[in-house]
Amino acid sequence: MMTTINYQQHLLPLSRQQLVDKLAEALTEDRFHHVLRVEQTAIKLAKQYGVDLEKASIAGLCHDYAKQRPDEDFLREIKEDGLDPDLLNWNNAIWHGIVGAEMVKHELDVWDEDILNAIRHHTTGAPVMSPLEQIIYMADYIEPGRSFAEVVKARELTAKSLTLGVAYQTEQTLAYLVERDLPVYPATILTYNAWVPQNKGEL
Known part of the structure; x- marks a missing residue:
């Protein structure tokens, strides 16, 4: 049942x-339904x-407001806002997260x-993430439309502790990138160091 x-x-x-109407215009149908599910998951976690x-x-x-914007929009925003040149x-x-937040600020x-x-x-x-940041980080990962192998454990850990959910997702994300020889954004490594080692025994 949807909570409005x-x-x-x-x-x-x-x-x-x-x-919601603005998002329906900005996103594909699949992405639009994803953000609705993330919202509902976030509300549920926020209540808990x-x-x-x-x-x-x-x-x-x-959270995905800017996900389907063309690259030139992001490049312009980075330069005009004086964001990190990296x-x-x-x-x-x-x-779509880091630069997208600036678009949410200016456009919404x-x-x-x-x-x-x-x-x-x-x-x-x-x-360092506030409880709201942790909730959106996890809601995006565990919303009901997700079906990858690790999501069941991610949901169980998040129901037990936001901290454990964040640590587990970060561990899995880093492993996914490394196993596929994909570049790792520096903040992801910092997140791993801050959240995973001290919670490793409970994951």
């Missing part, structure tokens, strides 16, 4: 339905872990830093 949050905190100048439900809804819906060496997998008028950080870090993680 009535936005009352003026965290953006839109109702939830107006935001005492996190603001409205922020969880907005961050969950907006971002120019990466691609959509990294940009969202200025809450916790929401923006949750969007920024939902793919790479970060050495």
Whole structure:
């Protein structure tokens, strides 16, 4: 059953339905339904872990806002906003979170830093993440549409502890990239070092 949050905190100048309508225009049908599932998963986790439900809804819906934008939009945003020039060496997998958060800020008028950080870090993680950031990081990974082998354990660990969920996802993500000889974004390594070793015995 879907939980619909009535936005009352003026965290953006839109109702939830107006935001959903914008996302329906910006994303393919599959991606749109993914963000709806992430929102619902984020709300469920926010209820469990005492996190603001409205922020969880907005961050969950907006986490992939920029996912299907053309590369030139990201490149322009990086240069115009004076973001880390190293971002120019990466691609959509990294940009849609880190650079996408700036697009959410400027285009949807969202200025809450916790929401923006949750969007920024939902793919790479970060050495320090607020409970909302952890929730979006995990909700994107474990939403009901996911069916990869590790997702069952990820869901179990997240239900037990956000910290364990974050550590497990980070461990699995790094292993996935290394096994396939894919480049690892530096923040992902920092996330691994901050979250995995001290929780290794419980994973």
